[in-house]
Amino acid sequence: METMRKFERVCEIVDRNGRNPSRLIPILQAVQAEYRYLPEEILTFVATSLGIPPARVFGVATFYSLFTLKPKGKYLIRICNGTACHVKGSMGLYKTLSDKLNLGDGRETSDDMLFTLETVNCLGACGLAPAMVINEEVFGQVTSQRAAAIIDEIITREAQYESDSSRIE
Amino acid sequence: MTKEKKLSITIDNRKVAVKPNITILQAAREHNIYIPSLCTLEPLPSYGACRLCIVEVDGLRGFPTSCTTPVDDGMVVRTDTAEIRTLRQEVLKLLLSEHPASCLFCTEHDECKDYQGTIRKVGVTTGCRYCPNDSLCELQTITEKIGLTETSYPVYYRGFPVEKSDPFYDRDYNLCILCGRCVRVCNDIRMNGTLSFKERGKQTTIGAALDRTHLDAGCEFCGACVSVCPTGALSTKVSKWYGKPDGETKTTCVYCPVGCELLLQIKNNETIDVFPNYDSTIDQGLLCVKGRFAIPEYVASPERLATPQRMTPLGYEDISWDDAIDEAAEKLSGINPEDVLIVVSPQLTNEDLFVAERFARELIGTDQIMSVLITDMREETVSFLNLASASSPFNVIDTADTILTIGFDSTYGFTPIGIKIKKAAKAGVNLTTLSVHESNLDIVSGETFQMNVTKWPALLDSIMGKMPGNGKGTKLKPLNKVVVIGAEVIFSPKRGAVFEKIVEMKDRFGWKVIVAHPYTNLMGLLAMGAFPGIKRGEIVSDGTKSTGPAVEDPLSAMDLARHRKVVYLIGEVPFENLPECDFLIYQNALSVKSTRKPDLVLPSSLFTELSGTIISAEGRILPIRKATDPYGKSMPDWQIISKISEKIKSGALKYSSISAIQTDIKKQVKSLSDVKKRLEFRKISAKTSGKGRTGKRLSDPKSSRKPWEEKYRGIALKDVVSGMLVIEERRRHE
Numbered sequence: 071m072e073t074m075r076k077f078e079r080v081c082e083i084v085d086r087n088g089r090n091p092s093r094l095i096p097i098l099q100a101v102q103a104e105y106r107y108l109p110e111e112i113l114t115f116v117a118t119s120l121g122i123p124p125a126r127v128f129g130v131a132t133f134y135s136l137f138t139l140k141p142k143g144k145y146l147i148r149i150c151n152g153t154a155c156h157v158k159g160s161m162g163l164y165k166t167l168s169d170k171l172n173l174g175d176g177r178e179t180s181d182d183m184l185f186t187l188e189t190v191n192c193l194g195a196c197g198l199a200p201a202m203v204i205n206e207e208v209f210g211q212v213t214s215q216r217a218a219a220i221i222d223e224i225i226t227r228e229a230q231y232e233s234d235s236s237r238i239e
Numbered sequence: 240m241t242k243e244k245k246l247s248i249t250i251d252n253r254k255v256a257v258k259p260n261i262t263i264l265q266a267a268r269e270h271n272i273y274i275p276s277l278c279t280l281e282p283l284p285s286y287g288a289c290r291l292c293i294v295e296v297d298g299l300r301g302f303p304t305s306c307t308t309p310v311d312d313g314m315v316v317r318t319d320t321a322e323i324r325t326l327r328q329e330v331l332k333l334l335l336s337e338h339p340a341s342c343l344f345c346t347e348h349d350e351c352k353d354y355q356g357t358i359r360k361v362g363v364t365t366g367c368r369y370c371p372n373d374s375l376c377e378l379q380t381i382t383e384k385i386g387l388t389e390t391s392y393p394v395y396y397r398g399f400p401v402e403k404s405d406p407f408y409d410r411d412y413n414l415c416i417l418c419g420r421c422v423r424v425c426n427d428i429r430m431n432g433t434l435s436f437k438e439r440g441k442q443t444t445i446g447a448a449l450d451r452t453h454l455d456a457g458c459e460f461c462g463a464c465v466s467v468c469p470t471g472a473l474s475t476k477v478s479k480w481y482g483k484p485d486g487e488t489k490t491t492c493v494y495c496p497v498g499c500e501l502l503l504q505i506k507n508n509e510t511i512d513v514f515p516n517y518d519s520t521i522d523q524g525l526l527c528v529k530g531r532f533a534i535p536e537y538v539a540s541p542e543r544l545a546t547p548q549r550m551t552p553l554g555y556e557d558i559s560w561d562d563a564i565d566e567a568a569e570k571l572s573g574i575n576p577e578d579v580l581i582v583v584s585p586q587l588t589n590e591d592l593f594v595a596e597r598f599a600r601e602l603i604g605t606d607q608i609m610s611v612l613i614t615d616m617r618e619e620t621v622s623f624l625n626l627a628s629a630s631s632p633f634n635v636i637d638t639a640d641t642i643l644t645i646g647f648d649s650t651y652g653f654t655p656i657g658i659k660i661k662k663a664a665k666a667g668v669n670l671t672t673l674s675v676h677e678s679n680l681d682i683v684s685g686e687t688f689q690m691n692v693t694k695w696p697a698l699l700d701s702i703m704g705k706m707p708g709n710g711k712g713t714k715l716k717p718l719n720k721v722v723v724i725g726a727e728v729i730f731s732p733k734r735g736a737v738f739e740k741i742v743e744m745k746d747r748f749g750w751k752v753i754v755a756h757p758y759t760n761l762m763g764l765l766a767m768g769a770f771p772g773i774k775r776g777e778i779v780s781d782g783t784k785s786t787g788p789a790v791e792d793p794l795s796a797m798d799l800a801r802h803r804k805v806v807y808l809i810g811e812v813p814f815e816n817l818p819e820c821d822f823l824i825y826q827n828a829l830s831v832k833s834t835r836k837p838d839l840v841l842p843s844s845l846f847t848e849l850s851g852t853i854i855s856a857e858g859r860i861l862p863i864r865k866a867t868d869p870y871g872k873s874m875p876d877w878q879i880i881s882k883i884s885e886k887i888k889s890g891a892l893k894y895s896s897i898s899a900i901q902t903d904i905k906k907q908v909k910s911l912s913d914v915k916k917r918l919e920f921r922k923i924s925a926k927t928s929g930k931g932r933t934g935k936r937l938s939d940p941k942s943s944r945k946p947w948e949e950k951y952r953g954i955a956l957k958d959v960v961s962g963m964l965v966i967e968e969r970r971r972h973e
Binding site for chain 2: 080110114115117118122123124125126127128129132133134137
């Protein structure tokens, strides 16, 4: 049942793009927006519905770092490690957050699937160094304390949301 | 047709006339002007990846790649200036910075060669051996031509594990230079799309979707990627360490009736590898896995029979040819024709079949020339022959507007037909696929029907119903409708009803038929008359509208339940339906694993070891050319039969060479003399004897229940070629 629903959504995305193979990237973007990553069976499904080999879809999906084939957390934290941010201590920031979220050693996503922590090479916000982006929201001149506070705030909000929804049920 | 106007261009101060709409690289190659290039390869479209073919063109900025720049009238091109040379060296250095280069730049490269022999008895070579492509490598050739003798960049070894889990070929992407030839040949020429570039930057490699094995990713194992690889990254498992072949023989594949051209690679009198011929007019180099990979292992199988053998109470003993011929002749001479059954393989050459037919009819005096297709097709033999002999040439697909495939899959066979269909479907031709299991053409088809064979006749009826003009009304314009029938229907016990419908489609609605059956030289077998009720040359049309022979149901005519004194198997394995007999002669290339133990074993040579011809499904007469000496003491089948005949009756069927037989064939089968022409065949009809079925029907047809297997001379390829077993198992799972 779950898979049926999944494919329904993908079908909609593919149809919205006119089943046009040259719209592969927008399709993958939409799919990723839906699932926060590109599941394998969905890649194959997209390929079949566009009439192109799965290998081509896989090639595109692995070429762009925007796309990910691994599940990501609900909150994607990107810490800029461009030159300016690096000089302003972005790696310290990274260390704080990865300790706080119990990540590191190749693990990027927390067990509760709430957070994924990544570094990026430049966000183009060097004036705000060190910069951090959580999903679409940009935070400038972030200190370790502030970063921790932001994370705590999200955790509280999520816990609140969880208990709210359980009460409704 | 108007003659194309030639353009005049100047390459390296030489004025040359060239065709329009070609690239500078093609123009230079036509005039033997060398421009190095690694990624270009006919018949692939230009790509411009390797940057080695850069040239200077007056009026164009920078250094355009000659493989992507079209020629223009009055163009002035320089291919070999000092600046270009330096640039090319730099490009090559960058290419080689990710390619282990000790075979190119090792300082001991030449000196080392003198010390590579050893005194050990085993075949050991000392010295560096990390690339199977040494001395065959395009990269080596180009490095030499460009004159690069050292590199200033450190070599970055990517450290990928060598991928060996797939059958037939290994992949070492540490040696890959990412020219993209394999990706392009897989996608553009083979229309398969197994391969693609993965990742980006220095992590880029080539592989299948989701990092699957090629087997799981739907690879056809056509080996096209291996053939086009300019480095040692892709290499054939069985031949990778053989080194450079010392000869090449162009011949015809005998595994199926398509008749693809093969370029056999020969080393030390052995067939080590097979390459496709992209210039072939029959298959355009689109070999399938069998032709590409399943030949060297078959002809060099450890099961090959080297000497004649006789069954004794203690087991088999090797005997001389003279004794073997004596023994066979003794059993066969003066025998009542009723007591002999001669079995021929449809995978023999015309010459073998001609001699076998004369042997049976003239010397023994029997019409009972049995072949495996009779026990496979059973009561439907005649309607099968009817369809097969009405088969159209494959290029009818190119002009078709509607294509229907019935039980046809071209993953591991009939790839030239399959690729033609894929191309047509991509170009918008209406393709419908009908099969029991999934077919590889389903993905490109407009309509796909997957259902049990019993439902097919009704479906075919409805397809025919959709067709316009059932004889009434306006005269129809010529139809371009093609139906391709494959193994799933041919080997289905319910084929009879489907055959009937296809005959109706052909005769009433003008569909062109292509039958993808496994009996390689079926048309040769019929043309030579090596079939009960069909005389020599009788079915080959001489252009007139005369009808062909009427044939009695061969299965009942044969009466296989009746005991025989001698059964003589020529290139076929004792199968379940053979009658009981006192003496079994087994003439074949490989030893047989069967409960029926032959009394006399005669070793035959295989098609790489002899000359001859076959007639393909399209009706073309195609040459088989000898590439190596016969294995052991083996002899061509015609020679063995001729020797036995000579012993039985002096002077009968005495042939000393293949050309003597061919002269005789031309004399006796008039229509075969014009070898250039595509042969047309007369219609074979069923003779209804008033008596009804006289012969006993086979009680328990085990063979028809067994799933169909790819065979050559009665032996399943999967039992001889290790990779075919892997493929066969996968086919079973699907």
